[in-house]
Structures are given as structure tokens and as C-alpha cells.
Amino acid sequence: MHVPDGFINAPVSAVAGVVAAGAVAVSLRGARRELDERAAPLAGLVAAFIFAVQMLNFPVAAGTSGHLLGGALAAILVGPYTGVLCIAVVLLMQGILFADGGLTAIGVNITVMGVVTVVVAYVLFRGLVLVLPRTRRSVTVASFVAALVSVPASAAAFTLVHAIGGTTAVPLGKVFTAMVGVHTLIGIGEAAITMLTVGAVVAVRPDLVYGARGLTTPLKLRVDGELVDAAPARDFAPVAARSPKKFWLGGLTAALVLAGFVSFYASASPDGLEKVAADKGFDKNVEEHDAAGSPLADYGVKGIETARLSGGLAGVIGVGATLAVGTGAFWLVRRRRAESTGAQV
Template identity: 95%
Template sequence: MHVPDGFINAPVSVAAGVVAAGAVAVSLRGARRELGGTSRAEGHAGERAAPLAGLVAAFIFAVQMLNFPVAAGTSGHLLGGALAAILVGPYTGVLCIAVVLLMQGILFADGGLTALGVNITVMGVVTVVVAYALFRGLVLVLPRTRRSVTVASFVAALVSVPASAAAFTLVYAIGGTTDVPLGKVFAAMVGVHTLIGIGEAAITMLTVGAVVAVRPDLVYGARGLTTPLKLRVNGELVDAAPARDFAPVAARSPKKFWLGGLAAALVLAGFVSFYASASPDGLEKVAADKGFDKNVEEHDAAGSPLADYGVKGVEAARLSGGLAGVIGVGATLAVGTGAFWLVRRRRTEASGAQV
């Protein structure tokens, strides 16, 4: 759903940029708490979330390259807001999506640069807020088990995608550069993105479920929701102390998990992406069908060596796309990890100053 330059007029693009900048500023402050937790009660969860955040951004970049078919001549891809919010927290999640969109716009000419504020607002802020609010509401009413986390992640991700499509339609209603029937645009956008939301939900649920199964201590949304260890005492099953259930897992270094996640991202971007659907995504398809793609402008980074997810000068399509994907994962990981490290360092310095 990357909005290109030319869809939205300059005043509304600027306004969306202000909203996005404000959301990023608020998220930076909130992410310091999510990434900087070092209290005994938190089990040093913040220390583990900090390196994970850069990996989450890189993983979302990789999975976004995997367009999947959703209807005749239409494809979709992960937006990632729900996944990021559940894994590393809502504030850090907004920053993860912002990093991904920035890398895609600058390096790969994907998503307009003047529309960056629109994309961060629609694809990042809206998806994270809707998904995490719904996720938290569900885990409060569902049984406090790991399975509830995966079920809640499915529903949250599913709803977040059409919500993002509705938000784009609202932005277009205010600042669209083409006069088109907005009712039909809304119906088409929400309809096709509901189908895309099913794919988003499946990817999010499988990813969250896999992480919860092996390292529940690394999942922000699963903190305090793991099933207590059961012990048989005098023939009856009783809950063990929470510390005994959680401590052995939490004591492990996340290094192996981080390396495994990075390997998965590299394989997805460098190899699996070659088999992604070539059909236009939901926004592109609706724009072409409803005629509001007439004013699309050429991307300012169209001459980039990595434009359109290929390495300029490499003739073999498989090799070109694979190299571009690997470079994108590496760049997103480096920028994301550096940014989150700085955020956490500022939190640590502020805590030290208060002491």
C-alpha cells in the first residue's frame, strides 16, 4: 500500500508529514521505556527488546518483498504494524515501520518521498494503534495462555489492514489530486485489503506463535501472559512460582535467536522473493481501476542503483533481485539497530542522571 508521489496534494502531504513527525517523536519517547527496561521486575526485558527491534524491522522489510496473490490480477504484502507492535511494543513498532518505509523510499524508489508522511501515518501509525489496541483488549478477556497471544495477533493483524485502507481513503478524500467517486474507492480499498488482511493475519500469527514457542520472554505482547509451569504435589497439579517458569528461558542469551531470525530474513529477501507475485498490489490495482493513478509522478530515487528492487548492472533477474533484497535487509538492520541503540542509550543515560 505504498502511496506514490502525486496521489496526494502538497498541503495534505505536508500535514501528513507533520502528523508522522509527531508520531515518531512520541514513539521515540515511548520506545525509551520499551527498550530501556532494566528493572528486576521486568527481567531485563528491555535489554532483549533493543537488539530484537532492529531485527524486526529487517524481517518486515524482507517479508514485504513477498507479494502474495489475493484475487484475479491483484496481490498483497505484509504491512507489519501488528507484527512489530506485538513483538517489540507499539511505540517501537511505529519506529520499525518508519525505518522500513524510509529505506524503501530512499534506496528502492518504493513509496513516494513527498508521500513519506502519508505512508508512515497510514501504514505505520494506523496499523500499530488499531492492532495493538485490539490485541490488548483480546488478551485481557481471553485465557492467559500463549495460545491466546497468537489468536489475538491474528485478529489484530486482520483488522489493521482494512483500517489502514480506510485511513488512506480518508486522506485521499481530503487531498486527492483526481476527482473520483470516493464511495467506490472506499468500498474497493476496504474490500481488497480485507483479503490482504487475511494473509497479513496468517503471517503475523505464525511469526508471533513461533517466537512465543521458543522465546516468550522476547515478545512484548506476551509479557506476563505465559502459562505457569504445572507441578504435581500429592497427586494434584498446582501452579509453580512464576519465576521458576520464566527464569530458565529469560536467562538464555538471545544471540542464537537473533542469528536465526537474521538468516530467515536473508533467505526470504534473497531467495524466496523471486517467487513473489508480480501482480499489482491492492492500492495499485484500485488506483488503476478507479482512475486515480493519472497524476502519479516519477520517483525522485528512480535512478537509484537499487530502484524497483534490482541491482543496476546485474542482468540476471534472480541474482539482481536477490542481491537487492539482501542489501535491503542489511541496510534496514544497520539503520534500525543503530537508531534503537541510540534510543536505549538515551534512556540509560537519563536514568543514570536521575540517580
């Protein structure tokens, strides 16, 4: 759902940029509380993993594909504030290096794909885990539902932005129906990917899942008039003493394989936004990307003729760049947290 240059006029794009900048500023402060010794090593990896999975477009209808947005996944794994930052890093890398998502539309993309998905998904996720049984299955079910709803919510947000600042006049109802309809289908794929990923992490390192931390808190039982801690749930037994190094290496390997190899088999059909824009005619004013001449534009390495090698190498470079930028940014946030509390980094 990367919005290109030319879909949204300059004033609305500027306002969206201010909104996105404000959200990032708030998230930088909020992330200081989230990026503790468990989340900090994982945050950069989450951004790199989302970058990799976003390369895997999957077919959802005749001539249409979709890809992960990642807001729900990031929020559940590392927290909502850090999740917004993860998506912002991914979108910046895609826009600057790969000419994916307009540079003048970066504020729109961060707001629609990052802020909206994270807020909607995390609020719904937290509400569900509060009412569902305290089990591993509850976390995966809640992640599925949260991710599913977040995608059409993002599509609805784009529709509203386009209604206010679209450069082509198209009836709001037609855009809304088409966008929400196709992105509900895409949401099913998003939900499946999010559920499987969260479930896999919870299975091996539940202590690293931000959204599951409340479930590790011991239950209180009243015995002879006194409150005592109950035995912790078996599914969420503490494992924080284990080093996250093996988990981190496994996650990085998975991201590199997905971006460097599996991405070659992704659907070549236009994604939901591209298909709706073409069908409804509001792609007429799309502009050439300012980074169209980038050596990595369109997820290929300039000068390498073999499509498989070019795309795979571009994917690996993208994962590495996103990991480096994300890890560096989150390390600085973590350092500020340590300085403010007097703790060691």
C-alpha cells in the same frame, strides 16, 4: 500499499508529514521504556524481517496481490512505540534506496502504514489477551485478529486522506468499498504471517515478545486469607537467562533467505492500492519517483542482467541496510534510556 508521489496534493502531504513526524517524536520517547535488555537487540531485526517479508507479494484475487504491512507484527514483538519506529525505518529505506513509496508521500505512508496499523492492532491485541485464557494459543489468536483488522483499517485511513487531498476526483464511496474490500483479503494473509511469526517466537523465546510479557506475571491465589504467587504458566516459563544471540542469528538468516531467494517467486501482480487506483482512475497524476535512478530502484541491482541474482542481491542489501539503520537508531534510543536512568547500556 505504498502511496506514490502524485496521489495526494502538497498541502495534505505536508500535514501528513507533520503528523508522522509527531508520531515518530512521541514514539522515540515511548520507545525508551520499551527498549530494555530484551527488546533492544530484537528491534533492528524486526525492522529487517519486515522489510524482507514485504518483498513477498502474495496473490489475493484475480490480477491483485498483497504484502505484509507489518504494524501488528512489530507492535506485538517489540511494543507499539518501537513498532512505529520499525515501520518508519522500513519505509524510509524503501523510499530512499528502492524508489518504493513517494518521498513527498512519506508522511502519508508512515501515518497510514505505520501509525494506524500499530495503534489499531495493539489496542485490539491487548484487549483480546485480557479476556482470553492465559495461554500461548491466546497470544497467537489475538495476533491473528489484530493483524487482520489493522489492514482494512489502514486502507480506510488512506481513503480518508485521499478524500481530503486526492489529486483526482473519485467518489469516496467507490474508493472506500474497493480499498477496504481488497485489503480485507490482504489482511487474511497479513494475519497468517503475523500469527505464524509471533507463534514461532513465543514457542522458543516468550520473554522476547513484548505483547506476551503480561502473561508471565505470576497469578495471585488466596490461600488461608493471604495472596500468594501461583506457579507460572508452563507456556510462559521464564527463559530470560538465555542469550538471544542464537535467536537473533536465526531471525537474520530467515530474513536474508526470504529477501535473497524466496522473493524471486513473489507475485508480480499489482498490489491492492495499485489495482484500485488503476481501476478507479486516480493514478492519472502519479509522478516519477525522485529516486527512480537509484542503483537499487525497483528492487534490482543496476548493471546485473540476471533477474534472480539482481533481485536477490537487492533484497540482501535491503535487509542489511535496514538492520544497520534500525539497530543504530534503536541503540541510540536505548542509550538515552540508560543515561536518563543512570544505568549501563
